[in-house]
Amino acid sequence: MIFSSMIRSARRLALLAVFALATFGLTGCLSHWFLDPSTRLQVENRSSSTIVGIDVVSEDGSSIRPWIRDTIAPGERSRVYEEDWVGTFNIRIRVIEPASGKASVEGSYDIEDLEFDGGSEFLVVSDSEKGHRLHLEFK
Amino acid sequence: MMKLRNTLKIFACALPLLAGQALADAVSIDALAVGGATMRDNQLGEIRDVLRGGRGGYLDFGFNYMPLVSQTPLKSEYGEHDGFAFRHHMAGFGAGEISKNNYLGFLLWFERSGWDGEDFVLFPYYNDFSAVRSVTTWGFSYTQSAMDLTVAAGMQHQNVEHVGDIYPDENDSLLYSWAHLRWGHTSVQGSFHRTDWRSLRISMDLESREVYGGRRSGPLTYLPNLEVALYNGGDDGDDSVRVTWEQNLIAQRLYGEVSFDFPSREFHSAALKYYPDPSRMIGFEATCLRRNVRSGAADLLWGGAIDLLFVRIGYNSAYEYNHLYRAKGTFIAEFKFSMATIDGFLFSRGAPRSAPMETMKLDKKNKDNWPKDDGKIHLDQATGSAPKTLEAKGVRYEKTTYGGGAK
Structure with missing residues (x-):
């Protein structure tokens, strides 16, 4: 039970991280990494x-x-x-x-x-x- | 089959984007050198639009987004430099009623733009070929709504953060003053540096706009909006004049705009703008602009843009060309939010009417559907001819204090 709830939380966090990454990528922050x-x-x-x-x-x-x-x-x-x-x-x-x-x-x-x-x-x-x-x- | 269709869809979307950036033209040193003057004039033009009502509020912020270095490279005498033209802007205006029909307001416009070797949010790379400037315009406004009069004045600061030595020399910081007077449909706006005038803008916004108390429809909404802008050419150049005519063509949804330059007596630009709703939250435009390159067909730049509430995408459109260092040949996206308000109604800058969700009016009187014999007082009973009496039931009590009787 606890294990499945942890997985759910991790998924939500991953989704949030992807969203944050996309947002920062959009604003040009990440272009420094490859340009x-x-x-x-x-x-x-x-x-x-x-x-x-x-x-x-x-x-x-x-x-x-x-x-x-x-x-x-x-x-x-x-x-x-x-x-x-x-x-x-x-x-x-x-x-x-x-x-x-x-x-x-x-x-x-x-x-x-x-x-x-x-x-x-x-x-x-x-x-x-x-x-x-x-x-x-x-x- | 489905997979193939999806692939074709992606390809169809990607093709114009790739073609757009492959054919992109570099921004020039000349365009960047005069960027400060362009920014100042653009801000004063926007302030003129916002002060049409003289009260209410306005909020705007946004930034251009061009993720590829090949979209807006810089053309210098040494070649073509990879990098990014950028523009970040924000603006705010608010006016409050200090006494009946008298409004006092404050406005602040800020824009930071230029060209840099890196894409960035706050901190540029500042390389040898960068040009990073900002312009801040602030001021106070006073509006007498009964007389339909607005007076505003303030300062403009042009600050150079970094300018590479390939650009012409310019002062680190320049201070300008500005003043604006509007009476009814006519406004006069001036910009000054010390004792010299820099620009003078005379506008006659004759079109009747419902949002400022005018007509919703009818012949008065088809009157033209005229603007004459005079620019001081300084010691080295000639003064110039730009005349702009904006015309409502169909029901304040389709507009035509054309401008001419004097004394050269030349066509400058034309635009056909369609707004599905007169609040101008969404707009589509096709533009044609003279680039003054004097090479036949290349002299005219044809383009267009889609303007949504939070994003604007333009290709060779006059707005992007004028606001982003004559960038052309590439898709330019701008993430933004811009909204004006008067008396709680919302609309985009320059719009003649407010958004439809705010203009719904209730034409039915309040009516209740409760049964009449429930012992409560009903609305239609209260407006009847017989006098009504109310009987309150409860406990009566008397307050007592020490050393005294009942009060």
């Missing part, structure tokens, strides 16, 4: 160039916001840099490329409409098979 409003970016450089910085560039190219100000030698990983870039942006990777018989050449690669979903992003940069290009892959 990250910032991106924690770490870059591994598997290319032959040295990465000297990663910036977000405005669509007209007139304005630049730095994201990573660090030198990442070939074969190295950067620290984790957290910024509020969540969405789709144009990225510029600044590199120093080795040049045969001469001093190194400084250059940059622009990647358009790169999507960042928020949370931890591990970006692997490698040489492209097509040459004079970088291959980017989120892992």
Whole structure:
């Protein structure tokens, strides 16, 4: 008798909990659990160039916001840099490329409409098979 | 078979929602930058509506609900940021009778809105691209109901909680004053910053409204409601004027509304609104709005909304576009409650009549069905021609005190 009444109470409590959960979910409280409003970016450089910085560039190219100000030698990983870039942006990777018989050449690669979903992003940069290009892959 | 039908039903419901969010346009930095001025003007417009009677009360609260980050992303020069445009609002007005025909009231409007990287209830994330502002409007009103006159005045506070550096610079806190004068169907409302006027709204609500003591039907209910709103363009811009004409088309259930902008002499918006009941608790609207993007057909935004007592769902409708940073291309839900009252009758803001449950009148006199010979006094006996006498049966007693006799 007592056991069945306890089950009934537990069911009512569960129903109340589900209702409370739905209500809080509706008001946006729970979206924090599965949406990250910032991106924690770490870059591994598997290319032959040295990465000297990663910036977000405005669509007209007139304005630049730095994201990573660090030198990442070939074969190295950067620290984790957290910024509020969540969405789709144009990225510029600044590199120093080795040049045969001469001093190194400084250059940059622009990647358009790169999507960042928020949370931890591990970006692997490698040489492209097509040459004079970088291959980017989120892992 | 049943299972397949249910699946099809779910799919049919989900399809427009998914399509709606997939085609959603981002809100712009420009729209967010002028959000404070828009909020202030919207609040004063609502106050004008509520003060049509000058007495009674009004209660409103609500918030927009858009659960997906892709519904209202932010478009900046750097790209498209995932996040949420939000709007939380509440308002209250109450006026009490201080002497015969004289009413003193207090009103308070509050709205907090903007864009943030997170969906939230109270505490935003405040990221580098957030813009969170609030506007509070308060004031006192005095109404002389015999003269049909209302005078109200108060202050408006615009507070910036957080604005990212991608937005134009603005002051942390701005203080405005406002004043409202209504006499009969005409009202004049002004907003001021220090010694400068910011806006001036002249309204002629000629339509006869039963809820304010007017007609229930007839030609007077078909008179137009006109509004002329003047906006100060400041040092850099030109002053502008918006003329709005609201017209009862059928029995205070179907309304048409059109507005034009001057000096550009351009169409601004039009709406066709249907209220199944004139108390406006439920409404359906179709709207067309000029977006000023100057690209042919894209310049006009066609949309609609369903407004129920506790929830409103709009798609590209003029109200959502104007109140939520020109958001378009997505379904926007608003959970809300809004109700006005006068003399115990309930209606929605701007409605010409009260809700039907409150307007039932008893046209039968009280009548009792008890047998006449039960020894009790009956209503029809009391109104008869012969004088009636009452005989009380009971115990008579006398109160005594010490040192004294009977009193």
